[in-house]
Amino acid sequence: MIIRLQGCASEKYKANVVKMGIPDENSIGVPTADIRRLAKEIGNSNELAFELWETGYHEARLLAVLLFEKKQVSAADVEKLMTAATGGIVQETSHSWEVPAQRYAYDVIILDEYGKSCRGKGDSRV
Incomplete structure (x- = not known):
């Protein structure tokens, strides 16, 4: 690939x-x-x-x-992927903390109760 x-x-x-x-x-x-x-x-x-x-x-x-296949990705998988991508989700280890739009990039693959990804604080479906 x-x-x-x-x-x-x-x-x-x-x-x-x-x-x-x-x-x-x-x-x-x-x-x-x-x-x-x-x-x-x-x-x-x-x-x-x-x-x-x-x-x-x-x-x-x-x-x-x-x-x-987002519904088959576990929270542990997401954590592993985001740690690899950003160094973590806390300021001390994050590679992208200074870029606010990327700070919580893992939001794009967190799903709500309907299996939809959300923007911002999770109240706006994509």
């Missing part, structure tokens, strides 16, 4: 992602539209999503989030 992502890469896009703070060694340079297209082609797969997440590539992790 990484080879497939690399086939969609562009140096211009990679430079943009690096400029936004994603380390060069963790970026492939794939536009988000291409990642979404791939996700639709592949369909849900927690097994593949976890494998992609473990690569550490920014774009692979974006694809992983789209591939997860």
Whole structure:
């Protein structure tokens, strides 16, 4: 799958992602539209999503989030994924604490009682 992502890469896009703070060694340079297209082609797969997440590539992790069968991801899985992505959810260990919009990025995969993800404080369904 990484080879497939690399086939969609562009140096211009990679430079943009690096400029936004994603380390060069963790970026492939794939536009988000291409990642979404791939996700639709592949369909849900927690097994593949976890494998992609473990690569550490920014774009692979974006694809992983789209591939997860969210109702089958446990709270422990979410905690593990977010610790890997952010260093944790407290200021002392977080890599993104200074970026408020990303501070609680794990909200995008926490589901309400209806299986829907929520924005903000959890009162606005996506």
